[in-house]
Amino acid sequence: MPFKDLREFIDTCDRIGEVKHISGAHWDLEIGAITELLAEIPNSPAPLFDDIPGYPKGHRVFANPLASNKRTALILDQHPETPPFEMLKYWIKRTREIKPVPPRWVDDAPVKEHVLTGDQINLFDFPSPKWHENDPGRYLGTGDTVIMRAPGEDWINLATYRMEVHDEKTLGLWISPGKHGYLFLQKYHERGEAAPVAVSVGHDPLLFVCCATFFPYAMSEYDFAGHLRGAPIEVTRGVITDLPIPATAEIVIEGEIPPRNEEMRMEGPFGEFTGYYAVGPHPQLIIRVKSVMFRSKPIILGAPPFKFPSHWFTTVPFNAGETWDALNKVGVPDVQGVWQFGSWFPFITVVSIRQRYAGHAKQAGLVAMGSKGSAYCGRYVIVVDEDVDITSLEDVMWAVATRCEPERDMDLIRECWSSPIDPIISPHMRFEMAHGQQNTSRVIINACKPYAWKDKFPRTNIASKELRTKILDKYSDIFAGAEAEKVKA
Ligand SMILES: Cc1cc2nc3c(=O)[nH]c(=O)nc-3n(C[C@H](O)[C@H](O)[C@H](O)COP(=O)(O)O)c2cc1C
Ligand SMILES: [Mn+2]
Structure with missing residues (x-):
């Protein structure tokens, strides 16, 4: 069953005990540390933070969205007990039979419930966490998707790149060389143009997974996500760009990325997936924010990276x-x-x-x-x-x-x-x-x-399948439930 938005995903997870409701944790390191400690426990529930000090009730953060087998299975529409290796096989099968399903334009877009432009914009109105102790500040973008049109080509790229909140109307953006967004910006900036951009920071985790997985150049992550969910992603036009934005997103920001020689800001270091703070402080790209759209009681989708072997992202290496x-x-x-x-x-x-x-x-x-x-x-x-x-x-x-x-x-x-x-x-x-x-x-x-x-080559000395089965049948009282599952192989 495809999820229409992040809310529906969270509700479904909640019904099977996959959500931990947490009230009162502070955006300054408390949300980050709770998220990290939960990610260290295999298959732990996803934290949903509410009552964040300094913010209205309902302004929430949902983190570790796919850090359990069951939640990963949910977005693939698989049985919750499906083993990760089987999920990878399913993913490959769906990738092979890909028939791109382009997004569908709609006018009725919940994300446009509130629209702010110009002086109305203050990015600190959202409870972006400071995730790791040595992060330079607060990161609104971790589980985000950065939406750009390929210059001179007819396709839309979506990708997860980190975004720091620099001030009320400015975000930092870090893109690794060679990534599709990086290639696009080289072209825009060679022409001396600022690149139009839209970013969603709260959406269906299936879209998130597609935005953080390697796909070939010129394959829109929208089309692949539509194929996987078996129905097009609903999109609506932005208010200051004509980029297609997810209609049911929680928060979408639009703006432009000026050329490097026009403006950059110091960014990082940020706690990265390698388990280190490597990149920064260093001058990096920025987004000049021109519009902010959001639903009432918006939810930030958080996916801060933590040191291996935490399963902070998914349990399946797609x-x-x-x-x-x-x-x-x-x-x-x-x-x-x-x-x-x-x-x-x-x-x-x-x-x-x-x-x-x-x-x-x-x-x-x-x-x-x-x-x-x-x-x-x-x-x-x-x-x-x-x-x-x-x-x-x-x-x-x-x-x-x-x-x-x-x-x-x-x-x-x-x-x-x-x-x-x-x-x-x-x-x-x-x-x-x-x-x-x-x-x-x-x-x-x-x-x-x-x-x-x-x-x-010397033979392996583990008990054979036949011997295991025989012993498990005869001594079932010793190896009950999960224990039996473990020794079966
Ligand atoms: C939580 C998370 C954060 C990420 N942050 C960044 C980032 O800051 N910069 C970057 O270049 N890639 C980052 N990535 C990796 C890219 O999202 C990934 O390589 C993606 O496939 C890039 O898409 P593209 O090929 O369309 O550029 C991140 C991935 C995840 C899961
Ligand atoms: Mn791409």
Whole structure:
């Protein structure tokens, strides 16, 4: 069932115990710390903050929207108990059969319940949290979507980029080199033009996931989100731009992004997905805000990044789906699955194969490394045999520790696509070099049994499936419920 807006999603989550109502937490670090501590607990409920000091009742913040299996399953319209690996397979299937569903224009737009322009605008009217202790200020944009039209082309890009509140009418915007928004701005700004922009900071988390997942250039995230939900996203024209904005959004801001040589502001450092504060303080792009639209009792969608292994984003690494698909498309045979670790970004990509020929594992590693879903900010690509549980980092590291001979089975690839956000980039490269010059190396780890003598590799000593089943049947009183589920495999 597609959700028509964030409110309907929250209500549905609430009915299955997936929401924690929190009253009175302060925007200054309290909301952030509660959100972080909850994200550290696997599958914890999503906090909905109300009665935020200094703000009218009803001005809310909803955070960690997809940080549980059940909530992730909800947006995919899957059974709440669906395991994350099955959800990734479903995502890939839907991606493969994509038929773009363009958004539908409507006039009746709840987001236009209140419209402010000019002097009426004060961004501090919304309870943007200061999420992490060393953030420079308050970030209204974490689970946001930044909407722009491709200059000279006919398509709309939507993407999640962080936004700091600089003052009543100015937002900061940080976009990593190479991202679609970054490419658009290069074109606008080369012509000396400010770029028209609209940003939603509260919408259906399905749209959010699509805005934070890698899609090819020229594929509008609106069209893919419409395809996934099986119905078009309803959009309405902005009040100062003609950009399509989600009609049922909670808060939408419109404005323009001036060229870098006209105005920038110091931004960051912000607590990033890497687990560090890497980027900033540094002069960055801004949005000059020209209009603010919002519904009564608006809800900010918060998705502040936290240090791995917190599942602050989703429990399913959707970018791994692109890599799996890429492996299939170029014809790497017998790929059993792809998974990623690293708080949503592909620091560690794991590919599982059923080895068929000498060189098969290396081929899989090289293709995975270069695929869109794993290329940006990657570090390690690990290839394992089909018996390894790729969703378990412990199991993967067991394979690395026992099946990889480092001298023979590791390859170093230099000068790959990274980002200023990468903590290993030196301060000189991060701050003094021109944008886009940062890069890092990769290691491909072949943690498969050596192909030449794989049949002579020592046997694994875990109890077989047959023995487990027999014991579980006979001694069901020892292994009840969840325990039994755990030892079944
Ligand atoms: C919560 C969250 C915050 C993000 N913040 C940023 C950001 O500040 N800048 C950025 O370049 N990418 C950020 N990303 C990653 C982009 O949203 C992601 O790479 C997306 O695919 C970019 O879309 P695009 O290819 O249309 O540019 C963030 C992702 C998430 C989940
Ligand atoms: Mn895009």
